[in-house]
Every structure is written in C-alpha cells, then in structure tokens.
Amino acid sequence: xxxxxxxxxxxxxxxxxxxxxRGLGEHELRRAVGNGxxxxxxxxxxxAPSAWDPAPPWERFRLTVVGVLxxxxxxxxxHHAALAVHGLPLVGVDLGxxxxxxxxxxxxxxxxxxxxxxxxxxxxxxxxxVVPVAEACVATAAAGxxxxxxxxxxxxxxxxxxxxADLGRAVAAHGARTGAERARxxxxxxxxxxxxxxxxxxxxxxxxxxxxxxxxxEVHDALGFVGRVDLLVGGRVVVEFDGLxxxxxxxxxHALAREKRREERLRDAGYRVVRVTWxxxxxxxxxxxxxxxxxxxxxx
Numbered sequence: 001x002x003x004x005x006x007x008x009x010x011x012x013x014x015x016x017x018x019x020x021x022r023g024l025g026e027h028e029l030r031r032a033v034g035n036g037x038x039x040x041x042x043x044x045x046x047x048a049p050s051a052w053d054p055a056p057p058w059e060r061f062r063l064t065v066v067g068v069l070x071x072x073x074x075x076x077x078x079h080h081a082a083l084a085v086h087g088l089p090l091v092g093v094d095l096g097x098x099x100x101x102x103x104x105x106x107x108x109x110x111x112x113x114x115x116x117x118x119x120x121x122x123x124x125x126x127x128x129x130v131v132p133v134a135e136a137c138v139a140t141a142a143a144g145x146x147x148x149x150x151x152x153x154x155x156x157x158x159x160x161x162x163x164x165a166d167l168g169r170a171v172a173a174h175g176a177r178t179g180a181e182r183a184r185x186x187x188x189x190x191x192x193x194x195x196x197x198x199x200x201x202x203x204x205x206x207x208x209x210x211x212x213x214x215x216x217x218e219v220h221d222a223l224g225f226v227g228r229v230d231l232l233v234g235g236r237v238v239v240e241f242d243g244l245x246x247x248x249x250x251x252x253x254h255a256l257a258r259e260k261r262r263e264e265r266l267r268d269a270g271y272r273v274v275r276v277t278w279x280x281x282x283x284x285x286x287x288x289x290x291x292x293x294x295x296x297x298x299x300x
Contacts, residue, residue: 005048010127012051013063015071016044041067043111058084061095068098068113069128075100075115076122076129079143082136083152085125086161089197091151093144101131120173134166135173141186142179147204149186154200157192164190191215198241199230202276205284206233206291213239221269227262233291236298238266238273272298 007022008014019029029046032038038046039053041060045067055063062084065077069085077085079099084090101118108115122129131139133156141149156162167187174180189207193215194200207213217232218225231239263273272294280287 008048009070011063011066011070012048013041013067013070014038014046014048015067016046017071019046044071057095058090061090065098066128068100072100072102073129075102076118076131077136078116078131079114079136079139080148080152082130082133083140085128085130086133086136086156088133088136088152088155088161090148091197091201092148093140099139099143132162132166132170134162134170137162137167138170138174138183138187141183142174142177146182146186146189147201149183150189150204151197151200153186153190154192154194155197157190158194195230196241196243198243198276198278198281201281202239202241202287203231205281205287206231206239209233209288209291209295211295219266219269219271221265223265226265226269229266234295234298236271237291237294238271239276239291240273241276243278270298 007019007024009018016026016029019025029038033040033046036049039049041047041052041064045064047063047067051063052060061081065081065084068081069075069077076082077099078101080090080093081098081100083093096112097114098112099114099116101116101120101122104115104117107117120131120135123132124130130136137149137152137156140152153167157164157167164187167190171180171184171187174183189204191200191203194203195216199215203213203215211234214232216228216230218228219232219238220226229238230241233239266273274287274290274294276287
C-alpha cells in the first residue's frame, strides 16, 4: 500500500484539506495527478484511478458529490445529488451540477455547486449528510423536470424508501417555490408497482394516449397463470420494457426461450404485445404509433 492509499477515504477519494492535514501539499498532489496516481475530480477533490476510471457517468457523479460533502462537513446533499447518495436512479439530470443545502441566508452557485438554504433537517447515509428521500425526489422534480422526479419517486416507493404521505409532506414543505406544480404532478403520477426506470419512462410515454395504463398486472389464460406484465394498456395490449440484461449470462438462452413461450401464451389468449427498448424511448412518436396500432388490432 502506498502513502496515497493510506490517505484515501473509504470512498476512494482525497480532498485537498485532508491531504494538507497529513502533510501533503499542492505540489505533491499535482505530481500524483501527473504520474497517474490520482485523478482530479474537481477543485479540491481527487480520486483513486481504481475507483474513478471504470465508473460509469452516474457513479462518477456520486463520487463527485461525496467529494464535495467530504470537503464541506456542514453541507448536506440535495436534489439529484441526494438521490445519488441514497442510491436512487438518475435519469435526465444534470450530472455537472451538485446541489447541497447549508445554513446560508440566500442560495449561491460556484464551480458547479449550487448551495441552497437549509429548510429541512438532513439525515446520515454512509457517514454523509443528505436530505431525506422524499425531499430529494420532490426537489428533483421541481428543479429537474417531471421525468427525473417521477423515475426517482417510483423507485423510492417501490423500494419502501418513502411512501406517498412522505412525498405529500415534502410537496407541502416545498410550498409555492419554482417547480411546485411539476412536483405535485409527479407525486400524483408516481406508481410504487413500477420496477425500473425503463418501465417508468415507458408508462409516461404510453399514458399520453389517454388510455388506462396499469403496472405489473397478473395475466391468466385457460391453463392458469401466464405471468406479470410490465404494463397493461386498455384491456388487451401488453407493453413490456426490455432492458435486455435478463438475457445475459449463462442462463440467457433459457430466459429467452421462457420469454418466447410466455409471449406465445399471451398472444394465444388474445393479447397484443408491444416490446420497448431504451432506443424506442428516444423515439416516442414511433412508440406511440405502435401502441395505437396494437390497440386498434385488439379492438378489431
């Protein structure tokens, strides 16, 4: 283990302040970065290459948030920065912005960090201060948009991290601030049955047709239980989000065969099946056309 390894936090991070307290100055840090022993995350925060290099964008964002909090013990993560610490999904958010709350008179922004005035008590997650889950979801919807907020709310409700009452209280506490109506709408649309961000986003698209959409519906045929479908649109159209990961690994071919047989039983029972991938969600008009066609065929 090198001297730097001993200085790194449990998160694989090192702040300038911590390095200085251990006798490591700016020159040594610059040299470590130049030699590839550290990665500069942001001003005053460094990461071990083993933690930073293989990390996907959302994990790098989480590490950035952790680094900001380590450098400012009085701050608590908020908005989608809090979602990252809580381990909730990040969809459609600005990964270049870290929101925190602190005991300040007015909000301020600097170097990609937005410091908000603290309005609710924070909680501790893994030794880090963060606003509670419901407040993080509501703030994300208010500031980031309906989709990011709804994805987070669905995941939080499904995992039991909060309930509708928690979300309602968080919306009430948000008051009439910017994005309040959007946050209220997200709470109204939130569905604890949704099992993934892909399902949530698919439901948002399909719901625009004005046809009843139900999540995780059990379907039976003459032989008995067929399975739970992601979305049942109207009475006879099944919409399944397919993230493809379930077909990976050694059991992939068997999983694919089981899914094929399941779909055959659905079709034999009179259901129309529309499969949706991540790519389809980037073309909502085309997806809606497919669902409309399936609704028309089911009604014929």
